[in-house]
Amino acid sequence: MDVSDILASQISKHKSILVEKDVPLDTDVGFLTVTDPSVVDKESYDHDREAYLQSTARDGIQHLLAALFSLPTLPSPEGPLAQLPPPTTQLPRAKPLPKPKPPTKWQRFARAKGISSQRRDKKIWDDERQAWVPRWGWRGKNRDEETQWLHEVPANADADHDPSKEARVARKERTAKNERQRLQNVARAQQGRTTATATGTQVDRKRDINRTLATTRMSTASMGKFDRVLDGEKKLRGVKRKFDPIEKSVDAEKSANLALIKQIGNGAPGGSSLKKVKRDGLDSESGGNGGAGGVVNVRKAVRFASGGQGAAALARKSVVGSGSDGRQKRRGKR
Amino acid sequence: MLRVVKPKNARSKRALEAREPKEVEDPRTVIFVRGSHTGEVVGSVMKELMALKRPHAISFSKKNLVRPFEDATSLEFWAHKNDASIFVLGQSTKKRPNGLTIVRMFDGKLLDMCELGVDQFVSMDAFKTSKPQPGHKPMLHFASELFDTHPRFIQLKSLLMDLFNGEVIESIYLAGLEHVISVTVAPLPGQLASASGDQDSGSLPIVHVRGYGTKLLASGQRIPRVELVPMGPSLDLLLRRHQPADPELWKAAMRRPKLKKQDVEKGLGKKRKNLEVDEMGDLRGRVHVAKQDLGKLQTRKMKGLKVRAGEEEEEESESGGGGENDESNDTRPMKRKKEKGV
Structure with a gap:
């Protein structure tokens, strides 16, 4: 067929x-x-x-x-569900990749020590109730000690000893400690996230505190000499002077000397503002008196010449009087 | 910018955590925004696109004064507020009638956008076929060489794929594939170089978007034969303005998660070398073996050849050979030989 x-x-x-x-x-x-x-x-x-x-x-x-x-x-x-392979076309994400969570202090310690922690189950077996009960929280197993109907009381206990209350206080303390540690971890993570900027401010803060402390220690009647010294308090030390080495290379010496000469020429850049003002005043005076060298106090001279009227009045007078004194006139214009 | 809220109860905390960045992302939520004037055509286009996109779609049905190419702040605000990352804006103006702008966001910031003009539109109601159920994924079909070469069309393809199918899924029920969105570019009016033509949108060819329903027919084999039935919506789109992605933002958006170790072992990511699956479905590997050193080959062991603990060093120095220390040892036998000879 x-x-x-x-x-x-x-x-x-x-x-x-x-x-x-x-x-x-x-x-x-x-x-x-x-x-x-x-x-x-x-x-x-x-x-x-x-x-x-x-x-x-x-x-x-x-x-x-x-x-x-x-x-x-x-x-x-x-x-039947067909198992799809991962896509080959690359499409942009809607949100950036999740950042890994910073490890807690315990996690860091465990890693350093090589401790592999196993996760504790949320539920725990209760033999009396013959059921899995929550480790903590509502009807949690950690409250068994407070709620049990019979308590063991130590022989030397006080008359007002309440074992149930004591257990409760202890549990509350553990919870508070855990919360405190959690907050510390959060704070540490926050600090770590802004490490680059935080270190700068941290250093500044430390320096400020040290400076304030040093100032307060010196601010007593005896300038800190007869103050009560606290345990572990160190002696206050000032800034140690540092000297350049006596022998320097020729180049270094030359450049240092040149810098010094330049400073002399310009007026010291590091000098205080008061000094600068003084020097400026001197310069202007010497310029105004044609190199008299600051012997004449210009301000006083003007006051004397104008009879207390000031430079402007003196100038007006000199113009009207068709320039009796050249030197005064010039000063008046200034 | 919205203020950063600290959750006050567990429910709002869960809600905020659901919005945090994830390694494998949720499907993108699309917001359909009506502009200051939308018009009938664009209004119904948005309605139908939204029907295809449900349930991951939000409608802003009131008029909104929004000009995405000039100011994107309100888009960024909406994206943040609704946890959405794609917008479809409908706006009809005298200068740009029936405009449809697809805007894509990354990290609450505008990534890229493309404005399309709706040239012709036939609604889904015009076709008497069953419509896709909400939540069913469409199959996408792109037909043109320009989708691989021209920057505008590459962007358009990326946007449309993100709009309709951007979600990464692990498995799918094959009988549930019941509709197709086909995107075809009309033949080129003239010669369009891949790089040029970027500025003058007028010379870009029309894009045909068609919706089809599928009919799977028995073929006598495992793979069925597919027939398409026009289902709508069918759109003819013109490419108008666009804004490409900022290179740095794009780079950040394209960053992939590190592959898990098991995935690398499975052969994802990096190419597995020297491994292939043959016709029978067996995994075959090729192993490279270094050249064998025959000097170290273990031959038959005999008592006489055994190296004793004390002798080891001497033997080595002799085999090292030709040293000046050996001279005294060497000369003696030589003398003996001579004597014998004499």
């Missing part, structure tokens, strides 16, 4: 699932996306646009479905 006819008729019933393209299609199964990089056929596009768009889409989707249906599947209550 020849079955080839039957087979052929069976095959002809089904349309082909093969897609033939000149340029291979680019599928991204993870994003259920297929890209057809071939150039658009202008003739068929112009002839019947909608039919052309639909046929290209069909070919592409057939290709994508072939890839999807050949994926490994896992059974589920709804039906």
Whole structure:
């Protein structure tokens, strides 16, 4: 019996699932996306646009479905689920990557010591109740000691000894300690996050505190000499003077001397403002008196000459009097 | 900027934690914003896109004075407030009729955007077919060489993929794939170089966006034959203004999480060398062995050849050979030989 006819008729019933393209299609199964990089056929596009768009889409989707249906599947209550590979197209994220949490003090210690901590379960087995109960919180196991109906009382206990209350206080203390440690960890993490700026301010703060402390210690009647010394308090030390080495290289000596000469020429840049004002005053006086060298006090001389009226009045007078004294006139203009 | 709120109760704390950055991100929420004047066409386009995007869509149905290319502050505010990262803005003006702007955000800041003009629009209602259920993922089909070469179209493809299918999923129910969004670029009017044509949007070809429903037919094999049925919406879009992403922001947005060790072992990320799966599905590896040093080959052990503890050094110095120290040792046998000869 020849079955080839039957087979052929069976095959002809089904349309082909093969897609033939000149340029291979680019599928991204993870994003259920297929890209057809071939150039658009202008003739068929112009002839019947909608039919052309639909046929290209069909070919592409057939290709994508072939890839999807050949994926490994896992059974589920709804039906088989195809396991998708991770997508190949890179799309931008909506939010930046999560930052790793800074380790707590205990975690750091454990890592340094090589302690591998296992997570404690939230639930704990209660033999009396024959059930898993929470370790802490509502109906927590850590309250058993307070709520038990019978307490052991030590022989030397006070008359008002309340074991239940004591257990409660101890538990509250543990909770408070944990909270305190948590806050410290948070603060440490916060500090670590801004390390670059924090170190600068921290150093400044330390220096300020030291300076304030030194000032207060010196600010007593005996300038700190007869004050009561606290335990572990160190002797206050001033700034130690430092001297340059006597022998220097020729270059270093030369440059240092040149810098000194330059300072003399310009007026010391590091000098106090008072000195600067004084020097400025001297300069202007010597300029005004034509090199008299500050022997005459200009301000007093003006006051004397104008009879207490001031430089402006003197100038007016000298203009009216057609310049009786050249020297006074010049001064008046200033 | 919104003030940073400290959660006062557990519920708000959970809500805030859900908004924190995650390694594998949630699907993007899209906000559909109506501009100062939207018009009938753009209004219905947004409605239909939103129907496809549900349940990850929020509608801003009131008029909003928003010009994304001039000032993005209100977009950033909305993104922060709603935890959304894509906007679709509809605005129709005399200069740019029926405009649809897709805006993508990163970290609450504007990343990139593209303005599209709706040229023709046929609603889903015009096709008498069943519509996709909310939450079903579409299959995407892009057809043009420009999606790989032209910067504008690369951006458009990226935006559309993010809009419709940006979520990374592990598994999918194949029978639930019931609709297709096909994006095809019309043939080029002239020669469009890949780099040029960036400035004059007028010369860019039209983009056809079509929605199809799928029909899976038996093919006698495991893979079914697929037939498409027009389902809508069908849009013809013109490319208008755009704003590419700032390179630094883009780089930050493209940063990937470090691969887990098990994933690397599975062969993700780095290419696994010298491993291949053959036709039978067996994993085959190729191992490279260094050249064997035959000098160290262990041959038959005999008592006479055994090196004793004391002798070891002497033997080594002799085998090292030719040293000046050896002279005294060497000369003696030589003399003996001579004597014998004489």
